[in-house]
Amino acid sequence: MILDVTELTMDFGGLRAVNAFSLQMDKGEIIALIGPNGAGKTTLFNCVTGVYYPTAGEIRIQPPGNDAESIKGLKPSTIAHKGLARTFQNIRLFPNMTVLENVMIGRHTRLKAGVLGAILRDKRTRQEEEQIIHDSFRILKKIGIEQWANNQAKNLPYGAQRRLEIARAMATDPFILLLDEPAAGMNPHETKDLEELIVRIRDTEEISIFLIEHDMSLVMSLSERIYVMDYGKLIAVGTPDEVKNDPEVIKAYLGEEVSA
Amino acid sequence: MNFEYFFRLFFSGLTRGSIYALLALGYTMVYGIIKLINFAHGEIYMIGAFTALIVAGALSLTGMPALAILVLASVVALVYSSMYGYTVEKIAYKPLRQAPRLSALIVAIGMSMFLQNYLLLAQTSNFLPFPDLLPEFSLPESWGGMVNGPQFLIFVTTAIIMVALTLLIKFTRMGKSMRATSQDKVMAALLGINVNRIISYTFIIGSFTAALGGILISSYTGQINYFIGFLAGIKAFVAAVLGGIGSIPGAVLGSIVLGMAESFAAGYISSVYEDVFAFVILVLILIFKPSGLLGKPEVQKV
Amino acid sequence: MKLEAVKRSALLAMWFILLTFPVMVVRVNTVTGVVQWRWSNLVLVGLGSFVISLVWNWALARTAGRGGEAAEAGATDEATGGSGLRIGERMSDLRTMLSEPRYRTPAYALLAVVIVAFPFVMSLYQTNIMISALVYVMLALGLNIVIGLGGMLHLGYIAFYLVGAYTYGILNRFFGIGFWVALPIGAALSVVAGILLALPVLRLRGDYLAIVTLGFGEIARIVMNNTTKFSGGPQGIGGIPRPTLFGLEMGLLGVTRYTYYIIVVVVIITVFVVYRFENSRIGRALAAMGEDEIAAQAMGVDLTRMKLTAFALGSVWAGIGGVILAARTTFINPASFTVWESVIVLCCVVLGGMGSIPGAIVGALALILVPEYLRAFSDYRMLMFGAVLVVMMVFRPGGLIPKRRRSYTVDVAHEEEVVS
Numbered sequence: 017m018i019l020d021v022t023e024l025t026m027d028f029g030g031l032r033a034v035n036a037f038s039l040q041m042d043k044g045e046i047i048a049l050i051g052p053n054g055a056g057k058t059t060l061f062n063c064v065t066g067v068y069y070p071t072a073g074e075i076r077i078q079p080p081g082n083d084a085e086s087i088k089g090l091k092p093s094t095i096a097h098k099g100l101a102r103t104f105q106n107i108r109l110f111p112n113m114t115v116l117e118n119v120m121i122g123r124h125t126r127l128k129a130g131v132l133g134a135i136l137r138d139k140r141t142r143q144e145e146e147q148i149i150h151d152s153f154r155i156l157k158k159i160g161i162e163q164w165a166n167n168q169a170k171n172l173p174y175g176a177q178r179r180l181e182i183a184r185a186m187a188t189d190p191f192i193l194l195l196d197e198p199a200a201g202m203n204p205h206e207t208k209d210l211e212e213l214i215v216r217i218r219d220t221e222e223i224s225i226f227l228i229e230h231d232m233s234l235v236m237s238l239s240e241r242i243y244v245m246d247y248g249k250l251i252a253v254g255t256p257d258e259v260k261n262d263p264e265v266i267k268a269y270l271g272e273e274v275s276a
Numbered sequence: 277m278n279f280e281y282f283f284r285l286f287f288s289g290l291t292r293g294s295i296y297a298l299l300a301l302g303y304t305m306v307y308g309i310i311k312l313i314n315f316a317h318g319e320i321y322m323i324g325a326f327t328a329l330i331v332a333g334a335l336s337l338t339g340m341p342a343l344a345i346l347v348l349a350s351v352v353a354l355v356y357s358s359m360y361g362y363t364v365e366k367i368a369y370k371p372l373r374q375a376p377r378l379s380a381l382i383v384a385i386g387m388s389m390f391l392q393n394y395l396l397l398a399q400t401s402n403f404l405p406f407p408d409l410l411p412e413f414s415l416p417e418s419w420g421g422m423v424n425g426p427q428f429l430i431f432v433t434t435a436i437i438m439v440a441l442t443l444l445i446k447f448t449r450m451g452k453s454m455r456a457t458s459q460d461k462v463m464a465a466l467l468g469i470n471v472n473r474i475i476s477y478t479f480i481i482g483s484f485t486a487a488l489g490g491i492l493i494s495s496y497t498g499q500i501n502y503f504i505g506f507l508a509g510i511k512a513f514v515a516a517v518l519g520g521i522g523s524i525p526g527a528v529l530g531s532i533v534l535g536m537a538e539s540f541a542a543g544y545i546s547s548v549y550e551d552v553f554a555f556v557i558l559v560l561i562l563i564f565k566p567s568g569l570l571g572k573p574e575v576q577k578v
Numbered sequence: 579m580k581l582e583a584v585k586r587s588a589l590l591a592m593w594f595i596l597l598t599f600p601v602m603v604v605r606v607n608t609v610t611g612v613v614q615w616r617w618s619n620l621v622l623v624g625l626g627s628f629v630i631s632l633v634w635n636w637a638l639a640r641t642a643g644r645g646g647e648a649a650e651a652g653a654t655d656e657a658t659g660g661s662g663l664r665i666g667e668r669m670s671d672l673r674t675m676l677s678e679p680r681y682r683t684p685a686y687a688l689l690a691v692v693i694v695a696f697p698f699v700m701s702l703y704q705t706n707i708m709i710s711a712l713v714y715v716m717l718a719l720g721l722n723i724v725i726g727l728g729g730m731l732h733l734g735y736i737a738f739y740l741v742g743a744y745t746y747g748i749l750n751r752f753f754g755i756g757f758w759v760a761l762p763i764g765a766a767l768s769v770v771a772g773i774l775l776a777l778p779v780l781r782l783r784g785d786y787l788a789i790v791t792l793g794f795g796e797i798a799r800i801v802m803n804n805t806t807k808f809s810g811g812p813q814g815i816g817g818i819p820r821p822t823l824f825g826l827e828m829g830l831l832g833v834t835r836y837t838y839y840i841i842v843v844v845v846i847i848t849v850f851v852v853y854r855f856e857n858s859r860i861g862r863a864l865a866a867m868g869e870d871e872i873a874a875q876a877m878g879v880d881l882t883r884m885k886l887t888a889f890a891l892g893s894v895w896a897g898i899g900g901v902i903l904a905a906r907t908t909f910i911n912p913a914s915f916t917v918w919e920s921v922i923v924l925c926c927v928v929l930g931g932m933g934s935i936p937g938a939i940v941g942a943l944a945l946i947l948v949p950e951y952l953r954a955f956s957d958y959r960m961l962m963f964g965a966v967l968v969v970m971m972v973f974r975p976g977g978l979i980p981k982r983r984r985s986y987t988v989d990v991a992h993e994e995e996v997v998s
Binding site for chain 1: 851855857858860861862865866869870872873874875876877880881887891983984985986
């Protein structure tokens with residue numbers, strides 16, 4: 017088990033956005049979290065990545081080659097350093113930076129050069145700088161957006177911006193990649209490419225994938241296990257086929273009056 | 277303990293707080309709707325006071341009765357300040373609605389600097405005595421002479437304005453449109469609310485109350501110059517944050533608390549550091565309770 | 579020009595005549611009871627706002643037409659007013675030209691000659707003005723780190739300038755410490771002050787940060803005003819010695835030239851350091867934070883450390899500038915460190931271009947030198963600064979010389995093997 021969320025609860029004032037939610041993830045898995053709008057999916061992501069401090073519960077990770085540890089309540093930057101990287105539902109690139117620079121920021125957490133190194137520009141800093149550029153470009157190639165390397169991120173087509181978010185997250189060398197609605201706003205063709213990309217990332221980079229997605233055909237063909245959330249609670253978990261036929265899930269998606 | 281001294285400080289703090297409240301209302305309303313610290317708000321307050329002074333000064337040569345001068349000068353000043361508020365929004369803030377917040381803030385500072393120096397160049401850099409306009413009346417003996425007439429007038433005006441604004445926002449069509457606009461501009465526009473007009477109304481109302489504060493405090497302290505708006509504006513903003521920005525009762529409560537705190541701190545601790553207290557309070561509140569006394573905690577959307 | 583536009587501007591002019599009537603036309607002196615009526619101002623306001631409104635609307639349409647930042651491409655067709663836009667385009671043409679070594683080397687050589695010869699060709703008075711302008715260049719470069727890169731609106735920047743100036747003033751007053759010893763101490767104390775200010779504002783969002791930093795600047799000034807025994811109070815500290823050179827006796831002219839060279843060297847060091855910082859791992863992370871704090875954090879950028887670094891590295895230049903200021907004027911008092919001084923530095927950064935090093939230099943030189951040489955305008959200086967902030971943000975938010983993104987070249991052929 018590389019990610020273990022137990023009984024996680026998140027309250028906003030009187031509203032319980034996530035309610036005693038538990039989730040486990042194994043190495044090399046692709047899992048998905050689905051549920052109606054406002055079910056609390058992104059809130060769960062935000063708790064896991066440190067944006068919110070959860071009200072109760074525990075989040076543990078097991079990074080490769082390291083002991084299991086709790087990451088509950090750590091700063092987002094520390095969590096990124098420990099190997100969890102994410103993308104955002106409504107794209108949050110650094111709009112005025114170039115595509116390559118966006119990815120270079122992703123490398124930040126794996127490098128050391130400080131202020132003094134920057135000013136003196138010693139041999140090690142220069143080598144590191146060259147290495148960043150080299151690595152970042154390689155990642156862009158893998159994701160297939162290297163032709164835009166020196167363009168400003170905000171000038172990219174929509175689909176490419178979504179891919180750039182993934183590239184930037186991968187630059188942090190994660191062992192778990194959390195994708196928040198990566199296919200939102202994409203056309204069927206782009207979604208197909210995205211699906212291939214996600215599988216390739218999992219297979220070649222040894223990165224496990226945890227995604228939130230509304231595109232059911234993508235979720236069903238991609239995920240090995242699916243967690244279904246409604247009103248902050250876990251209502252079903254299982255393989256795509258199990259979940260598809262679960263009466264609770266159908267009820268949550270289609271409303272009360274339709275019986276399974 | 278000297279009770280009379282205490283109560284004198286208390287009422288002087290309440291006076292100060294009432295004026296902050298008249299200013300803070302504008303900050304809080306503008307902030308609620310376009311999420312901008314309108315640095316020029318304090319300048320509108322100053323322009324209101326100056327306009328009243330100019331009109332009163334010119335009219336006093338005609339030998340009009342004092343009460344008529346008071347009414348005329350106040351009306352002209354209030355109308356003019358509202359016009360200034362409206363114009364500032366149209367020129368400086370409207371083109372930047374979609375721009376990053378940093379840009380809008382920089383424009384607000386620029387506007388404040390511009391208006392201050394506009395007054396300085398067109399009028400004077402000296403302090404001018406403000407004409408004695410408030411009617412003289414004495415309060416009952418039983419009040420112990422700790423509150424004077426002008427102070428009383430200031431409390432009453434602030435209370436009336438606050439109640440009127442609350443009613444306006446709660447019950448009128450315009451108030452409902454304002455609340456809708458502050459929650460979601462796009463949705464409000466889709467529902468047929470003229471967002472630009474609502475923003476203009478907000479600036480007009482805010483400028484109106486600010487100018488009222490400017491006129492009252494100037495008649496109370498008896499002198500003004502081009503610089504009175506800046507610090508008052510900053511402090512009123514602190515008061516609005518203290519009360520919970522975006523909340524009208526919060527703005528009033530925050531202003532009263534800040535006014536009292538300043539008055540007591542100046543009276544019992546040290547008067548030379550009077551202006552420092554507001555900033556210390558601001559830092560403390562932002563660190564320990566950033567949503568303010570009456571504001572709702574803000575959840576960062578990701 | 580369309581009739582519609584003229585009509586609109588005429589209406590607007592009438593609105594402004596009405597709006598500014600009490601303030602512009604009537605002047606009441608309530609002490610003497612004299613009322614002045616300045617009817618000529620009416621005409622001035624009318625004509626002025628008519629012309630400005632025509633240009634304004636034309637420029638607004640133009641800015642909207644080409645969508646913000648595409649402004650860099652030089653469209654040099656129309657020859658009408660809108661000076662801000664046109665100057666900007668010339669600047670960027672100039673910059674393209676300068677990137678060719680054929681032009682660059684002679685241009686830099688010429689610049690070097692001008693800089694070195696300046697105090698010998700120009701008068702003492704002008705050398706002094708140039709020293710002030712160069713101090714502002716330093717301040718603008720320093721503030722640019724906090725605002726241009728970090729995206730934090732810092733309105734108390736002048737406090738660090740004050741720390742530098744008073745460090746020298748006070749150390750000299752009580753311990754007789756000289757310029758060269760005070761310089762590093764002033765720089766260090768400014769860094770400490772920068773970090774002390776950064777600590778409480780770490781968690782604050784942009785607009786709150788602006789107010790708190792403004793408050794900090796004011797507090798620093800008020801404290802200096804009221805600790806008379808220590809800082810001289812409102813009278814300040816006088817008789818601060820000018821810089822020394824191995825105890826050499828220099829006349830006033832000599833020592834001014836010497837100060838000029840000191841500030842030139844310090845500015846060059848500043849540019850060098852800031853340039854290298856900007857293009858480094860930390861500089862990039864700071865820029866990322868300026869664009870989107872949440873995303874930067876998710877990429878592993880530690881906001882706390884970044885903000886402390888930005889404030890520390892921004893303040894150090896103000897501290898050094900303050901020591902040099904004290905040495906040049908030999909006199910300091912709290913009145914020279916008001917919040918408006920911070921806004922002037924902000925104005926230099928905004929005019930030149932946030933995040934742009936050549937922008938900060940040109941912005942500071944323009945804003946300090948132009949009012950000095952156009953004496954007629956000097957009364958309108960602050961009014962103009964306010965207008966500059968508004969106009970730049972509305973029409974050219976990138977500044978005269980917008981920040982250029984660095985582009986990197988990667989040997990694509992060499993990379994072929996890694997494509998999966």
